[in-house]
Amino acid sequence: MCATCRTKRSSRRPRSCSPGRRRHEVxxxxxxxxxxxxxxxxxxWTMSRSPLVHPIIGARTSxxxxxxxxxxxxTLPPEIVARLTRAAEFTPGFPSDFIAETSPWVFGSALPAPPRDSPVVGHR
Known part of the structure; x- marks a missing residue:
C-alpha cells in the first residue's frame, strides 16, 4: 500500500505514484x-528527525x-534515515531563496548571524 496515496502498489498507479518519482519510491x-x-x-522517519516532531497521520480506516x-x-537504522533524508531534500524556491539572498542587502549589519547549523536556505 502506498503511504502517500493509500493505493495498492500495482501497474495501475495514479500519476502521482509513477515509479520515476524518487521521493515516492524510496x-x-x-x-x-x-x-x-x-x-x-x-x-x-519523520519521528526520527526530532523528538519535537509529532507526525499527523491521515488514517481513514481502523x-x-x-x-x-x-x-x-x-527503529530505523542510521543509514536508512540518511537515505530517506537525501531523497526528501528539496529547494524551497521563491520566496525563501529571494529572502535569503536579499536579507543582507536590506538589513545590512542589523541582520543577526544565523547559527552555524542553520537549516535556513541561503544561510551559511
Missing part, C-alpha cells in the same frame, strides 16, 4: 527491505490507523 524500497509498510517507514500507530515500534 520509502517503498526501504519498506520492502525492512519487511514493513511505507506508511510505517514514513512516520518513523486498519490504516493500526498500521500508522505501529510506526512507534519501528
Amino acid at each position: 520509502p517503498h524500497t526501504v519498506a520492502d527491505e525492512l519487511g514493513t509498510t511505507p506508511a510505517r517507514v514514513a512516520i518513523a 486498519d490504516q490507523l493500526r498500521d500508522d500507530l505501529a510506526a512507534v515500534d519501528l
